[in-house]
Amino acid sequence: MTWTLIILLAVGAYAFKVTGLIILGGRSLPPVFERCLGLIPAAIITALVMKDTFTVGQDLTLDARALGIAVAVIAAWKRAPLIVVIVLGTAVTALVRQL
Amino acid sequence: MTPWWRDPTLRPAIVACLTLSAAVGVFGVSFGVGSVAAGSTVLQTCALSLLVFTGASQFSAVSVIGAGGSIGSALGGALLLAARNGVYGLAMSRRLDGSLGRKFLAAQLTIDETTAMAVAQPTRRAQQVAFWVTGVALYACWNLGTLIGALAGSAIDPKTFGLDVAFPAGFVAMVWPLFSDQRARLAALVGGAVCLLTVPFTPIGVPILLSVLGVLVGLQRPANAPNSEVIQ
Numbered sequence: 001m002t003w004t005l006i007i008l009l010a011v012g013a014y015a016f017k018v019t020g021l022i023i024l025g026g027r028s029l030p031p032v033f034e035r036c037l038g039l040i041p042a043a044i045i046t047a048l049v050m051k052d053t054f055t056v057g058q059d060l061t062l063d064a065r066a067l068g069i070a071v072a073v074i075a076a077w078k079r080a081p082l083i084v085v086i087v088l089g090t091a092v093t094a095l096v097r098q099l
Numbered sequence: 100m101t102p103w104w105r106d107p108t109l110r111p112a113i114v115a116c117l118t119l120s121a122a123v124g125v126f127g128v129s130f131g132v133g134s135v136a137a138g139s140t141v142l143q144t145c146a147l148s149l150l151v152f153t154g155a156s157q158f159s160a161v162s163v164i165g166a167g168g169s170i171g172s173a174l175g176g177a178l179l180l181a182a183r184n185g186v187y188g189l190a191m192s193r194r195l196d197g198s199l200g201r202k203f204l205a206a207q208l209t210i211d212e213t214t215a216m217a218v219a220q221p222t223r224r225a226q227q228v229a230f231w232v233t234g235v236a237l238y239a240c241w242n243l244g245t246l247i248g249a250l251a252g253s254a255i256d257p258k259t260f261g262l263d264v265a266f267p268a269g270f271v272a273m274v275w276p277l278f279s280d281q282r283a284r285l286a287a288l289v290g291g292a293v294c295l296l297t298v299p300f301t302p303i304g305v306p307i308l309l310s311v312l313g314v315l316v317g318l319q320r321p322a323n324a325p326n327s328e329v330i331q
Contacts, residue, residue: 026189045287072268091261
């Protein structure tokens with residue numbers, strides 16, 4: 001992590017908030033634009049799960065993390081609270097590493 | 100008029116806002132742990148929560164940098180995730196009163212949780228109370244949680260406890276409710292596949308940016324869930 005990134009991200013994130021709340025105010029955006037923004041988290045967050053589970057650098061790998069995340073997915077599917085999903089995922093990964 | 104904290108009609112909403120904030124504080128602990136596990140210092144981790152204050156973007160930036168990605172790719176993915184706060188701002192600007200200075204403060208607090216709690220309330224007064232109570236309580240809990248997690252995370256070896264999985268497990272919990280919309284499922288499927296297919300051939304962090312191609316595919320489908328539209 002670098003301070004340059006922290007400052008740029010802080011400024012950029014605040015700029016989006018101010019743009020919506022103060023600069024654009026009560027106006028509305030074209031519906032297709034709002035739909036795009038609504039779908040971004042599903043695409044990017046899923047990609048982050050794939051990256052953090054199945055890759056090391058630029059290599060695709062299959063290791064203890066895959067089992068941990070599989071259990072996390074089952075927990076989320078069963079509507080377990082956020083903290084339970086995280087604890088199960090990390091605990092299973094740690095256990096598999098001990099084997 | 101009864102002050103808001105003594106108004107019995109507002110009490111259930113205030114309790115809900117505080118409960119949500121406490122839960123998000125626990126999530127803040129996992130951000131703190133994961134961030135130091137990915138190589139950030141305690142000070143940098145706390146600065147992210149204090150200054151950026153939008154969870155998904157913070158997680159994304161730390162995850163990409165921790166894997167060895169460039170500043171540009173980390174920033175790109177994080178800002179794409181931060182863009183939706185602009186839409187929340189549009190929704191909140193119709194509901195918040197006050198001076199310009201107060202609105203600049205409100206802007207920093209305009210995120211998923213504060214917007215969701217506010218728009219769920221029946222009256223304009225309740226919407227404003229819900230926004231500010233959630234915003235202030237959540238800001239405090241998120242940052243306190245981050246500090247606790249960062250301190251705890253730097254005291255132990257993260258991999259022994261599987262803490263490198265804290266981020267993706269948290270992401271799973273974050274993204275799951277979105278899958279009630281079939282467009283979001285399709286966007287996720289394509290986004291995840293594009294990421295894995297491009298990892299070996301592109302610089303670290305770039306696959307996260309390319310995953311937004313999933314949005315273009317998801318858009319082709321009609322919505323099928325009543326709450327899938329962006330909050331108006």
